[in-house]
Amino acid sequence: MSARGAWLCALVIALTPVVSAGALDVTEIVRKVQERYDATRDFTAEVTQEMTVASLGKTITSHGRVAFKKPGKMRWELAQNDKQVIVADGTTLWLYQPEERQVFKAPFDAAFRSSTPISFLTGVGRIAQDFTVTLDGESPDGQVLHLMLIPRRTDADVGKLRLTVARNGFDIRGAEIHDPLGNVSRLQFDHMQRNVGLADDQFVFQIPPGVDVISAPVAQ
Numbered sequence: 001m002s003a004r005g006a007w008l009c010a011l012v013i014a015l016t017p018v019v020s021a022g023a024l025d026v027t028e029i030v031r032k033v034q035e036r037y038d039a040t041r042d043f044t045a046e047v048t049q050e051m052t053v054a055s056l057g058k059t060i061t062s063h064g065r066v067a068f069k070k071p072g073k074m075r076w077e078l079a080q081n082d083k084q085v086i087v088a089d090g091t092t093l094w095l096y097q098p099e100e101r102q103v104f105k106a107p108f109d110a111a112f113r114s115s116t117p118i119s120f121l122t123g124v125g126r127i128a129q130d131f132t133v134t135l136d137g138e139s140p141d142g143q144v145l146h147l148m149l150i151p152r153r154t155d156a157d158v159g160k161l162r163l164t165v166a167r168n169g170f171d172i173r174g175a176e177i178h179d180p181l182g183n184v185s186r187l188q189f190d191h192m193q194r195n196v197g198l199a200d201d202q203f204v205f206q207i208p209p210g211v212d213v214i215s216a217p218v219a220q
Contacts, residue, residue, distance in 0.1 A: 026135050029145065030128050032170040033163075042069035043194040047187060049078060054182030066189075072108060073203035087205040094205040103207060106216035136162060143167055 044067045052059045062080035072090030077083075085096040088108055095104040127133065131149040138145045149161040164174035171192060177185045207213060 026133055026147070027128070029135075029147065029165065029170065030133050033147075033165060033172065034127050036170050040070075040194045042067070042196060042198040043192055044068075044196060044198070045189040045192040047076070047078070047189055050186040052184045054184075067198055067202065069198045069200070069203060073200070075203055085205075087203060089203050089205065092205075096205070096208075096211075098208075101210060102212040102214060103205075104214050104216070131161070138167075144173055 044065065046063070047066045048061070048063050050059060050061045060080055062078040062084070064076060064078035066077075067075045072088060074086070074088045076086035078086075082097060082099040085094075085098070087094045087096070091108050093106045093108055095106075097103070127149070130153075131151055133150075134148045136146040136148040143166065145165045145167060147163045147165060149163065160178050162176040162178075163172055164176075165171070166173050172189065174186070174188045176187075
């Protein structure tokens, strides 16, 4: 996975009773997380992204909002020094960089194969089927658990994914994605709202005038 694609990550949703993590094995935790997402039609959240680019030896922090809607729709709006807008409409993925006057375009199916961490949010994959999952500790206050996900496919283009899961409700509060190039993307999600009835038009990308469109290479 390239640095550009390292933000593709994961989250999930909502409310169930508080359950002691000690009373659950990892299979049960994964089932609860998947059930939470399955019961969610759409959601929004504030997001903080910290991306470490190995080739540049630097870390970039950005803030913004994210919205998801089934089937296969999402919108990210991030701002750091430069603004970035990422839109998927279920058919095409668009990555727009206003300062550079260019937009990157890729087929949705190619961007969201089941081996990618975002796949279970877009409905392409299932956590238990596509990843080997282990418990990886918990926070000092015991409020969140950590899950380590390793793709089952040996040809997957992501190294590993570490999810932070709330003990109260099993919604995902954060993600840490390591790719084979050594890039690391850390995401933190706050103020999540689910099943709010998001309109479809916010997941439609209109190419601004004068912007260069760069299409992803077609896999042979």
